[in-house]
Amino acid sequence: MRQATATANAAGLVVGYALDSLLGDPRRGHPVAGFGRAAGALEQRLYRPDRAAGAAFTALAVGAPVLLGVAATLATRRHPVARAALVAAGTWTVLGGRTLRHESRVMGRALRRDDLPAARGRLGHLCGRDPSALDEPELARATVESVAENTSDAVVAPLVWGAVAGLPGLLGYRAANTLDAMVGHRSPRYARFGTPAARLDDLLNLVPARLTGLLTIAVAPTAHGDRGRAWQVWRRDRNDHPSPNAGQCEAAMAGALGVRLGGRNVYFGRSEVRPYLGDGPRPEARHLKRAARISGAVGLAALGIAAAYPLTMGRLVGTVRRSALRGVHGAAAARVASRPPVGGVGRAGAARGSGR
Numbered sequence: 001m002r003q004a005t006a007t008a009n010a011a012g013l014v015v016g017y018a019l020d021s022l023l024g025d026p027r028r029g030h031p032v033a034g035f036g037r038a039a040g041a042l043e044q045r046l047y048r049p050d051r052a053a054g055a056a057f058t059a060l061a062v063g064a065p066v067l068l069g070v071a072a073t074l075a076t077r078r079h080p081v082a083r084a085a086l087v088a089a090g091t092w093t094v095l096g097g098r099t100l101r102h103e104s105r106v107m108g109r110a111l112r113r114d115d116l117p118a119a120r121g122r123l124g125h126l127c128g129r130d131p132s133a134l135d136e137p138e139l140a141r142a143t144v145e146s147v148a149e150n151t152s153d154a155v156v157a158p159l160v161w162g163a164v165a166g167l168p169g170l171l172g173y174r175a176a177n178t179l180d181a182m183v184g185h186r187s188p189r190y191a192r193f194g195t196p197a198a199r200l201d202d203l204l205n206l207v208p209a210r211l212t213g214l215l216t217i218a219v220a221p222t223a224h225g226d227r228g229r230a231w232q233v234w235r236r237d238r239n240d241h242p243s244p245n246a247g248q249c250e251a252a253m254a255g256a257l258g259v260r261l262g263g264r265n266v267y268f269g270r271s272e273v274r275p276y277l278g279d280g281p282r283p284e285a286r287h288l289k290r291a292a293r294i295s296g297a298v299g300l301a302a303l304g305i306a307a308a309y310p311l312t313m314g315r316l317v318g319t320v321r322r323s324a325l326r327g328v329h330g331a332a333a334a335r336v337a338s339r340p341p342v343g344g345v346g347r348a349g350a351a352r353g354s355g356r
Helices: 002-023 031-046 051-075 080-094 097-112 116-125 136-183 195-204 206-223 227-237 246-257 285-311 313-338 347-353
Strands: 261-267 270-277
Touching: 002 080, 002 097, 002 136, 002 285, 031 051, 031 080, 031 136, 051 080, 051 136, 051 195, 080 136, 097 116, 097 136, 097 285, 116 136, 136 195, 136 206, 136 246, 136 261, 136 285, 195 206, 206 227, 206 246, 206 285, 227 246, 227 270, 246 261, 246 270, 246 285
Parallel strands: none
Antiparallel strands: 261 270
């Protein structure tokens, strides 16, 4: 049964990835959009400008999808085909690889036509920067940085959490990442309320972001990139970014493409100056197709790792955990058996003491 469950989880991840690659995001009734509306309604009820309220909001908004995933997992414990179908549907719902690559290519076509109004209009599909004053290099830079970071957020991290924790991992990760996009930014309203959501998202992405950076280095030649240069830039610049995770992805992408990322980012009402990552020229339209190709190759590599995990390391971890639990239970039973009964004597001693 455990082998069938592991196979079902792995198959569900593969099928869900294939659905995302073929179909992209659902055009109507996207479950993530529905979750966002529900989370927005919950925020209106719970909002206060402090971290305690933000922690309660985050716990409820993330906990509900996790519990739903746990219930579905328990219900399909003896039904591997149903389990695979649910994991496939969940994977398709939470992935965004096809849409990410599509937006990168659309932006590249607009920039190659010198159609800055169209390019500025598309930037909102990728990030929250103010595009009104951005020229071609800045629009291209914003796109490359968004593709690099979202390859982790929208592809690698969901696959990692789906491999480790199945359907609850898929749904819980996407809920946390969506909350971070909603309230995790540094605005006056969310400076404190959004901190718990932002910290949870940072924690959940610690491993996936670093895996994304390493995979970007590994697949750099698929887009005519230099693996050695990507490795050098990643090791040198990855910790310069203010985010504990985004720099891992962006530094590797900068090295793979041979460009320089970072600089001044203008958002609506505020600006940030970030350290430069990488060497070489600023990105241009021609780099966006290569960035999309690297993102796709990273996704395929991550899928291979995620699908293999339930059948290999996942089973090993489960076996070790069950052995440890049996050992704990055995030790507890031995301690109970070795205790003298109440009163300090056993039945035989009581009989002897009574003279019978």
